[in-house]
Amino acid sequence: MILFQKEPDSNSNSKVIVLFGAGLIGTAVGDAINTLIKGSWSYYPFAWSDIKARRKDSEYINKSLLRILTSINSGETDIAFIWCAGRAGFGADEDDIQKEFSSFKQVLEIINKTHKLNMTRHTSVHLLSSAGGLFENFKLVDHNSVPQPRRDYGRLKLKQEELLLQMNASIGKFIYRPSSVFGYIGPGQRMGLIPTLLKNGLTNKVSTIYGNLSTLRDYVSNKDIGMFISQCVLGIMRQKRVNYFLLASGKPSSIYEIKHCVERTINKKIYLNFYSTAETENISDITISSLALPANWKSADLNTEIHAVKNRILSGMSYRLVADNLPRNKTI
């Protein structure tokens, strides 16, 4: 868990931002916040698998938040909790789902306890859900589309959304439903289809595709999502109490198109292996209507972003400003 703290200035109140998850999206959110505001940050452990350790971590986080809010002019402080954590993906098993759900519930407890202190001006919770999980096999998803998850991962996301909506009415609720996210934050991290194809292509490795060449998805960069969420978190954009955001490019792309773009970008053929079983099959089209995208949402051009990711992979540069530079033992 990463905690950002910003002192008040002439333009805005003091802010405390609590970010759970430093993966593909969490890193981009942290990075964008770091770019937009100057403040201090610190790292807190939050156990994922061990329930006892997680409870202990939660208590420590709650105490730390109390100390922070007491030390600053808390009545004028905005606090935001961001949930970008979760190792569960489309093919997650029951164990992964349970771990993520119980961690999420633990985080909601932290939020409730902090909110009950009544020491902040405004509390908001920002949840990373999934358009793919909720709308699998939907075309042109828009605000009228009703979620119909087909697999455990989608059902988990829907349950998380429902839990969030049940929280105190005075808490601002932001639910982000990104489509197929891609980005490169360093070796060994989740990256999405496009960087996987780029990386495997550059190293002459075979990439396994669980869909088929015609499968349509809407690819969106983690940087764009990070920037949008950070703007919502920082209150740059005025929002309602409950907000849903579909985050996508609005342009469907087939895997064939992505394959060709990647080949053109790296100037060589890539090796693909098509494999699917009932558990791993992922062939359904999921596309988002461009009319359903937020008004102030900006997504980069796909080709441009593919080139940028390639350069990032080649330079070995991860842009994890927050997570990589963070002294792991630093706590307040």
Next chain:
Amino acid sequence: MKTLSLNTVTPVYAGAEYLPQLVNKIEALRDRWAVSEIPLELTEAIFVNDASIDNSLEILYTLQESRPWIRIINLSRNFGQHQATIAGILHSSGDWVITLDEDLQHDPIFIDEMLQHTINQKRDITFANPDSSVHKNIIRDWGSSIYKNLVARITGNRHVKKFNSFRLIRGDIARGAASVCAHGTYLDVVLCWFTDKISAVSLPLVDQRFVESGNSGYTLRKLFSHARRLIISSEAKVLRFGALIGFIAIFIAIIFGLNIFYDKLFSPESIPVQGWTSLILTVLFFSGLITILVGIVLEYISVIVLHIQGKPTFFVVDRRSDKALRDYFDKNSK
């Protein structure tokens, strides 16, 4: 709920005068399908503004206000009709994509007929071909026809004669072809790389703009550019014809060379002028050899160009969803 979807793609350059009527016609089709039993929905009408020279973009935005199914793609500059069509196709998600011009030359009322033809003939692409003169101008219509016939001969692509910008394409194939198109490639030629299940249907197509005003969206320069791209994108079989000529030249040189060698050995008196024949045969042999080598080099270049242009090694397509449409058309034709 309809199980299949169709998108229209229209490049827009100077269509302000025609767009409201075109949208109304697309809307009429959309509404008709919505209340009929056809398992197909017109989910999006994609208009690609190719840096239009009139107020087409403003008109499109106005039309979109009450029609959320209209999608506008605004290109940064004028890229040309093919590139605009490709951009539109790449933004589509329909099971079927139909491309049509802005100027009512391609009446959406014919989409039903094209669809039925495609499904009944088990095709992936159907081009609309005019059943009479399109421009009501003999030079222009004949010029187009002669050029297409010539290219069909040179390239060996029998479908060239069917090419038309009013086309119904299976969505997967449309997007596959559009995604490999590079600068200078001709969309219809690329479509032929993905399928040979291509047909044409004769329809009454008239270029109203050209007939009424004598103006066309295509200037002479654009037509030449169009023709150039058609030939550049195609595999020029003429290269192989050149190499064949080289082989024939070498063959003739060898046969005559042997004949002269025989005469030189057994009847030298039959050769009245010394040196001339052997000189000609040497020139013939090496010219043939050079022609063959040039043919081989050009063949290599052709392979490289096709690779760069993205000619696929294979492409997978699922046609099972056609059954729903076939059943519908069968039921309605009875």
